[in-house]
Amino acid sequence: MNAELQYEISRFYYQEAYLLDSRKFEEWLELLTDDIRYRMPMRITRENKDGSNILEDMSYFEESKKSLTTRVKRLRTTSAWAEDPAPRTRHLVTNIVIEDGSTEDSLVVRSSFLFLRSRAGDSEMEQLCGERLDVLRKVNNQWKIAARKIIPDQAVLGVMNLSMFL
């Protein structure tokens, strides 16, 4: 993979994080293709011999563009209390790797995230970290997210709710 593409994709993720942390959710939705599959399966604790500790059968998010749009609209009501007063959030995205199987118009990208949230007067930050597996697709010469799988590192989530997008 060439350095220029790596730079471009990193910029894409930083821009995405900026939109989410500045609560520009409608603009964030524009980064998603209309057929996006946005999922967050559960992490579970299993013995190594039992294989994967990601449970695809039960998830925290199972979203389409339409349902994500509904979520954003709900956040814009006057009574989405989990986000009003708005918590301060920080999406830190690192370890961005463009994977094999990528083509000129479609990239398979793996990244790590650390999500931090500060709620009202709490001095403690809530945090969630994990991995994202994305498929980015070029639409009208612009990268968009066509699929996202978010895998949390915790089997017991240390956040009060998932009112955010990851």
Next chain:
Amino acid sequence: MKVKSRFDRTFDRELLQEIKEKLDQGLLPQWLQTDPDIYELEVKHIFSRTWQFLGHESELKQPGDYVTRWMVNDPVLLVKTNSGEIKAFLNSCTHRGTHLCTADFGNKKTFTCPFHGWSFNLDGKLIGIVAGNKVYGEAMDKEEWSLRPIPRVEVYEGLIFGNLDPQAMPLQEYLGGLKWYWDIFLKRSDGGMEVRGMPQRWIVNTNWKCTLENFGGDPYHVPSVHKSTVEMGISPSDPLYSSYGHQVVLEHGHCVNVNVASPGAKQTPYQGLPEEMWPMFERNLTKEQLEIFYKTTVIVGSCFPNLSFHCPIHGSEGHLHNYLTLRVWRPLGPEKIEIWSWFLIDKAAPEELKENAYKGYISSFGPSGTLEMDDTEIWARVVQASKGTMARDRHLSYNNLYNYMMGMGKVEPDTSWPGPGTAYPTCYVDFAFRGIHKYWLELLSQGVE
């Protein structure tokens, strides 16, 4: 002279009696939520004696299947034995107490302790000791060192419960009239309900009683906490919309709210479940249960001390589906709980419905649920504001008592209600809350000098 500040007043019978008198007037001290002394008493005198939910039979299919659970601070290993029986053990090695099995679930023939290598079979029997004869000699009787069983394990319609008190009353008796309401969803279809996946788990800074109450008797919170869904046009704008139906107070602190549609609104028979399932319901339920189920939109309630259930019609995108979610509010201290949320659906339901109901659940309840996320925020706010000097004053006064008066002296029980318990003809009443706290006080009083 003995001077006792109003904050160190001991938690004795006298104080409990005062609380009881206040409760009879519909008042309850705000510090019940967060007081550390009370929390200790609760662990000792409530969670050590009452039936706690451990899991559903459908989570354990084959012999050797196991799941690990908690009864507050007691780790529990729930296993299906070779004979198909379900057993529960303290998930702690009998040699030196190591947490034996730390995975959430799996399948095993033997449980081998990583510390010194003792191994136990599915029946909990000690079957292997590393260098046994050489170090312990012949005299060591393995039979005496089996895994320690949870004193009582009983099952009701697939729901597995444990009790740490060998003397506890039988589960069926403890559940009492609650069974009649549970049957409406547990027994309605052939094969009952089944769990999908594993329970979701997350941490909320609140007290277990707050969540128990919320599911147990608080349809009154729905129009405000979930106002966003009203603004979105998903819920009706009538502020009374979640009041229609009955709130039922049952023995042992259990309670149920059976909601129906607003007067004049379109009826969705049997919670919108497909017509092909109706003959099954008619076969499996009594005439009275069927009559109620036909009109029901939501059945929500709590089984004391820390299990709640919610069988609504919910979802998003205008596609509303019925499902069942079971909740364990595991206390992690006076101000913290670990929520365990199971998703269940009728085993006999068409596959498509199962899938849609699952999506309906994800979008409405669970940690990302657009309804639940606002609940968690509010639950945390209750605890946050109940820790201060004013709230903690143990002399009960206006400064620290809050309001559980809704419906008192105003709403009379509906004697024509066909189900067990005392049923009030609206859900905007605090009878269920007072029922919860009455039993809570009763158990606590038995442990206090």
